[in-house]
Amino acid sequence: MSLVRAGGAAIAVVVAVVLQVTVFSHLAWDGVVPNVALLVVVAAALVRGPQFGALVGFAAGVLVDLAPPADHLAGRWALALVIVGFMAGLVRQESRITVPMALGTVAAASFVGTSIFAISGLILDDGTVGVVEMLQVIGIGMVWDVALTPLLLPLTMALFRRIDPPRFATW
Structure with a gap:
């Protein structure tokens, strides 16, 4: 990976997480904020493929895990966004x-990212959210993320x- 690509990804991830925890936290719907970091991971994966998407997902996930007001065990978002980045990168390869x-x-x-985050919380006994509340959070998160997709x-x-830029035409 080139230094320019890594630097651009780092800047995009930092800006996304800062926006997510500052600006978008004021727009919370039932306590759920848009996952701007997830949108950056999906964009990276759709443009550069699964390996790059997974790397950006790990960086974004660690930053989200450590950014205030994080109230969960660190690593849960990192795991979720690595899988999201890889999965979205596979879509790029298909069509x-x-x-x-x-x-x-x-x-x-x-859906996948929020579900992995929620299920890992149940497995690790990190929080008191029940299954019904988890489903509500997953649904609201999906609505937020899809609503912001055309903008971001x-x-x-x-x-x-x-x-x-890639050295060959990707699509």
Whole structure:
């Protein structure tokens, strides 16, 4: 990975997490904020593939795990976003990215990522949220993430295309 690509990804992840914990925290719906870091991970994976998506997912997940007001065991978001990044990168390999495909990928990534985070909390006994509350959080999270997709995903994907363009046409 080139230094330019790594630096651009690091900046995108830091900006996303800062926006998520500052600006978007004021827009919480039943305590659920949009997962801006997840959108950056999906964008990276859709542009660069599963390995890059997993790397960006790990970095974003660790940052989300450690950013205040984190109230959970560190590593849960890192695990979730690594899997999301890899999964979204596999979508890129299968077909040309269209708007419906991008929306579907974000919805699936939001469902998978939030579910992994929630299930890992049950396994680790980290919190007192029940299954019904978890399903509500997963649904609200999906709505938030899909709603923000038209605003954030094209910009982030354009950023990842601009920094260190691929040496061959990807689609």
